[in-house]
Structure formats: C-alpha cells, structure tokens
Amino acid sequence: MFLIVxxxxxxxxxxxxTVFPFVILSESVSKQNKVLINHEKIxxxxxxxxxxxxxxxxxxxxxxxRLVLLxxxxxxxxxxxxxxxxxxxxxxxxxxxxPFWNFLNYL
Numbered sequence: 001m002f003l004i005v006x007x008x009x010x011x012x013x014x015x016x017x018t019v020f021p022f023v024i025l026s027e028s029v030s031k032q033n034k035v036l037i038n039h040e041k042i043x044x045x046x047x048x049x050x051x052x053x054x055x056x057x058x059x060x061x062x063x064x065x066r067l068v069l070l071x072x073x074x075x076x077x078x079x080x081x082x083x084x085x086x087x088x089x090x091x092x093x094x095x096x097x098x099p100f101w102n103f104l105n106y107l
Contacts, residue, residue: 001002001020001021001023001041001044002021002022002023002087003022003023003025003031004022004024004025004032005024005026005027005028005030005031006024006025006026007026007027009024010024010025010026011060014026015030015033015036016028016030016036016039016040016045018040018043019047019052020044020047020048020049020052020055021044023037023040023041027099034093035090035091036090037094038089038090038092038093039086039087039090040086042080042085042086042089042090042098043086045097045098046085046086046103049100049101052068057081058082059082062080062081062082063077063080063092064078066079066080075078078106081103081104081106081107082103082106084103084106085098085103085105085106
C-alpha cells in the first residue's frame with residue numbers, strides 16, 4: 001500500500017480514494033486515522049480479488065443500478081456492496097482476514 005496525499009484527486013466530500021496499490025488521501029492528517037486507513041485497506045483487498053479493472057466496472061454498474069432504485073447519490077454510494085463491507089468492518093482493526101469475495105455477503 002502506498003499513501004499519496006493530494007486534495008486534487010479526491011471528489012469533494014470524500015477523504016480518500018483507493019486505486020490499487022495506492023490510497024489517495026485528501027489531507028495529510030488522514031494518515032493517522034486508523035479507521036479510514038482500514039476502510040481503504042478493505043477496498044485494496046477487494047480490488048486485488050477482482051483484479052482491479054473488474055472491481056471498478058462492477059462498482060460503477062452497482063452504483064448506477066442503486067442510483068436508479070434509490071434516486072439518491074449518497075444512499076446509492078452507501079449501498080454498494082463494496083462500501084457496505086468496508087463500512088461494516090472499518091472499525092474492526094484486529095479482524096481476521098475476511099473470506100475471499102466477502103463483499104458478496106453485502107449484496
């Protein structure tokens with residue numbers, strides 16, 4: 001995992017973005033945020049499991065489907081299976097490794 005700090009690559013309202021093997025943070029202080037870093041590590045694992053490009057294709061398709069169904073950007077984003085897994089487990093810093101393709105449990 002490589003940490004990069006730049007406010008120019010992060011959409012407004014977000015603290016971080018993960019593109020394997022990089023975690024891009026909007027602020028340097030976020031390096032100390034263990035919950036945020038753990039959330040992004042979960043995304044790194046998801047991206048590695050799906051070989052990166054299929055992860056982003058799936059992410060986008062799932063977001064668009066949920067946006068049509070929920071008619072709300074934030075609700076659609078929060079209900080993407082990858083995000084649901086990451087948010088559900090971000091505070092569990094001592095967790096065992098999740099099973100392969102664990103995000104499927106959050107569909």
